[in-house]
Amino acid sequence: MTGNKPGKNQIEQFLTFQLAGEAYGVEILKVQEIRGWEAARVIPGAPDFIKGILNLRGAVVPIVDLRERFSLAHSEYSAKTVVIVLCVEHDSSSFVMGIVADAVSDVLDINGEDIKKTPHFGAKINTDYIRGLHVYKGKMIMLLDVDKLLNPDEVGNIDNLG
Amino acid sequence: MKINMPVTDKEVLMKKGSLLVSRTDLKGHITYANDAFVEISGFSRDELIGASHNIVRHPDMPPAAFEDLWATLKELRPWTAAIKNRTKSGDYYWVDVNVMPVFKNGKVHEYLSVRGVPKREQIEKAEALYKKLNANKAKMKPAGLAAVIKSIRGIALWKKQALALTAFLAPIFFLMYLLFQAQEYMALTVVALSAIAASAISISLTRILNHTLDNTIGIFYRLAEKKFGNSIDLSRNDLVGDFYRGLYSMEVNLSLDLAESRQVASQALRINQALDNVQSSVFVLNSGFEIIYMNRSIQQMFKNVENNFRKQLPDFNADKLIGATIDVFQQPELQRGRLEKLNSLLHTDQLIGNRHMSIDLNPVIDNSGERLGFVAEWRDRTEEVQIEQEIEALVARIKGGELGKRINTSAQQGFLKALGMGINELTDVIERVFNDINRVMEAMAGGDLTSAINNEYEGVYAQCKHNINDTMAKFSEFITQIRDAANFIDESSQEIASGNNNLSHRAEQQASNLEETAASMEELTSIVKNNADNAHQANEVANSAKLKAEKGGDVVNSATAAMQEINDSSNKIAEIISVIDEIAFQTNLLALNASVEAARAGEQGRGFSVVATEVRNLAQRSANAAKQSSELIQNSVQKVRAGTEFVNETGAALNDIVGSVIKVSEFVAQIAAASAEQSAGIEQVNQAVAQLDDITQQNAALAEQAAAGSISMSEQSTNMANLLNFFKVNAKVSPRPNPAKAQKPEPNKLQNAPLKTVKRPETRAFTQDLASADNEWEEF
Secondary structure, three states: OOOOOOOOOOEEEEEEEEEOOEEEEEEHHHEEEEEEOOOOEOOOOOOOOEEEEEEEOOEEEEEEEHHHHOOOOOOOOOOOOEEEEEEEEEOOEEEEEEEEEOEEEEEEEEEHHHOEOOOOOOOOOOOOOEEEEEEEOOEEEEEEOHHHHOOHHHHHOOOOOO | OOOOOOOOOOEOOOOOOOOEEEEEOOOOEEEEEOHHHHHHHOOOHHHHOOOEHHHHEOOOOOHHHHHHHHHHHHOOOOEEEEEEEEOOOOOEEEEEEEEEEEEEOOEEEEEEEEEEOOOHHHHHHHHHHHHHHHOOOOOOOOOOHHHHHHHHHHOOHHHHHHHHHHHHHHHHHHHHHHHHHOOOHHHHHHHHHHHHHHHHHHHHHHHHHHHHHHHHHHHHHHHHOOOOOOOOOOOOOOHHHHHHHHHHHHHHHHHHHHHHHHHHHHHHHHHHHHHHHOOOEEEEEEOOOEEEEEOHHHHHHHHHHHHHHHHHOOOOOHHHOOOOEHHHHOOHHHOHHHHHOOOOOEEEEEEEOOEEEEEEEEEEEOOOOOEEEEEEEEEEOHHHHHHHHHHHHHHHHHHOOOOOOOOOOOOOOHHHHHHHHHHHHHHHHHHHHHHHHHHHHHHHHOOEOOOOOOOOOOHHHHHHHHHHHHHHHHHHHHHHHHHHHHHHHHHHHHHHHHHHHHHHHHHHHHHHHHHHHHHHHHHHHHHHHHHHHHHHHHHHHHHHHHHHHHHHHHHHHHHHHHHHHHHHHHHHHHHHHHHHHHHHHHHHHHHHHHHHHHHHHHHHHHHHHHHHHHHHHHHHHHHHHHHHHHHHHHHHHHHHHHHHHHHHHHHHHHHHHHHHHHHHHHHHHHHHHHHHHHHHHHHHHHHHHHHHHHHHHHHHHHHHHHHHHHHHHHHHHHHHHHHHOOOEOOOOOOOOOOHHHHHOOOHHHHHHHHHHOOOOOOHHHHHHHOHHHHHHHOOO
16 A cells, blocks of 8 residues: 555545553554464563564564553453554565554544644654544544554664653 | 422524523623513513523523633623523523623623524533533533643743743753853854744744733723724734734724614614604504503503593503503403514504594514514594594484584584584584575465575575575566466456357357248259259250251252352353353454455455444444353352352351350250259258258357356456465565456356357347347457
8 A cells, every 4th residue: 555645535444442441543454464362472682562473374473562662551461352463664665563452443434534633742752653543432543653653663762762 | 599480391492693682780680681582581571670680590500500600700701601591481492692791991890691592512512511510420610630721721821931931941051051061162152042042032922922912902892892993003914913904804893883883773763752752642562562662642642541541441550551561451452462463554443441542553574574563653532533423413413404403612622623613603504594494485385475585605505595585586476477367367257258158149140040041042942943944945945946957057058059050050151151252252353354354455345344344243242242141140150159158158157056056055954954053052051051050059059158167267267366365475566456356247147148048049038138248249
């Protein structure tokens, strides 16, 4: 879907998921697969939010815990814990990465007009990975820019995070 | 011529080496005889002294012999012969007599006879001679040729020499005449000169001999008169010189002997003087038991006791004791026969006349062991004996308790007077002491304890006095204390009597109280029995409750089991639901993945997307249904669990109830047992109360007896106090006033009342009488 930026009035599909009671959404076209949680191979020396790597049909997929990535309260993994395998594009190359979510909620069709801009909080707080906010049934869904969020540089650079 | 008769044939032998010495005056009277002479003659010294010497003449002796003796003595020559003498008893003894005149100032003064022991052949010769003389066959004087020879011997020396010279010169003159005739003048001259020389030497020799003999005779006579210090020529070296030297040494020795003899004599005199002056009364006996010496003291003593002695010895004369024998005292202890065997001290006490004489007789023995005589010491013990007897009598009287008599000391002197007075003083003291003791003891016997011994004494008397005084004081003190004690006892016994009466009353009350107690105890017994029955019923009820509770328990257990099964089923349902949920979840995931794939497929995937969405909705509905079912099941599981818990609690509660019921039934059983024990205990208490009742009765009786006893004790103490009043004691410990007597209740009332109380019903009346006494009980 590279170069096919949807226009304002275009309808886009988002996969929403739950994280610490809050709803987040990612573009459905970035989603490669949705899986139940299974234990990952731990990578020594990696940051805490990188839970390890999974062998997904021959491809090595790093797993990121978004709760820890977003400095949210940690929770135990359960049978309902899901891993959303995403396809991240970075510098014209793409790689696969999994994020751990409490639960997958829905697939929403969202009009581009209904995506609210991310408020500006000043230079100190990086909001680049947030694409925008969408209100659905009275709840605010934070739509994430997967490419920026799971940028390997971003992932490795802790200082850039709030 | 005196003839002494009778004679015997018994010969007395002189002791060897002894000498019989006597002196006679010029008329033949004995003036001195030594002890040996006196002893052998058998006469006493008195008989011998002054008697004629012929007192010892033996009839066998021829008178011619004595005529010869006297003739010889008249010629101033010593006479010597063996002579046979006669003893007083008629026995005979031979002596070798030497009689010589003793010169004094050149004149014969007396004759000295010294007799030695004759030799046996001398005796035989003499005996033969005296027989011849008695038969007139011989003469004492020599006759015939013997007389011529004797007369030649008697010619003076110078005459003999003249004769010898004449006999010597006659042949020489004849020779000279022959020579003269032969005209041999040369030879005549030689012969004449020789004759002259020989004659001169002969004359000179004779002169020297005569001169020496004259000198010697002079010296001898002087020596005989004990005159020493004669000049003797000791210078000559010839035979005459030797003669003089012998004479000289004899003189020196004689003078020495004489000096020694004089010294001994003076010593003897000194002893004699000393004995004369000693206080002891001493006389000396010779071996013939004659008194030969008396000192002044004994002379005085015998003089003093002469009159007393004469009562027993009428012939006793104190002035004529010297020379008398010991027999003059006529004491059997002092007889010769006994004394002759005596060789050590003899002490004897003799009563002569009425004088007590103490005599110590000691033999005097010389160096050769010969007894020379005795020395006797006399002491007049009459006064001593008298005072001894008096003291003995006094001591006997003192022993017999008679202290009034005393020794009469007016006639005594010196030590004996002091002794008598001392004993009198001693008796005075003892009498005084005993009088004092007697007085005090008499007073004490009369009950008077105030008297004491006030005289001053010493030593054991003082101790005795102090002890008696202390005894009196202590006794007095004791009496006072006893009197106080008696009063106190009197008082106390009154109190005890009233106290005992009260005690008796109390005992009666106690008895009635005990009866009430016994009744209460019976009620208590019935109550306890009721209790026991109730407890038994309660036990049965508890048992049935226990059974029911156990049944409830079983129900609870089966309910619990049912609940458990429900629970298990619920769990299985829950598992199934969870599987459904899982499937719904997976389905949802698949549907989502399908949606993702549909989205990716774009327009072609639109329909698929719808299906996926429908699937997802179904899945979500399934999930929701599963969720609801799960919640329901959870709910029911929880409820079942709660129910199980309730049932379990119920079971536990039922178990508790069972346990409690068991405990209750145990308690009830214990209560029943306790009630039974109580019942038994109460029975025992009942018995004890009955015994208490008996004992209380006995106590009451004893208390009455005690009351009676205390009253009689009171009487006894009063009696004792009265008895003690017999003693009079010093005022300083004044008898205490007797308060008990003043308060003393009438004994009759007290005596009679307790006797009644032995019977029970009458006690009330008595106790009412003494009701007022109750107030005093606390103080008793």
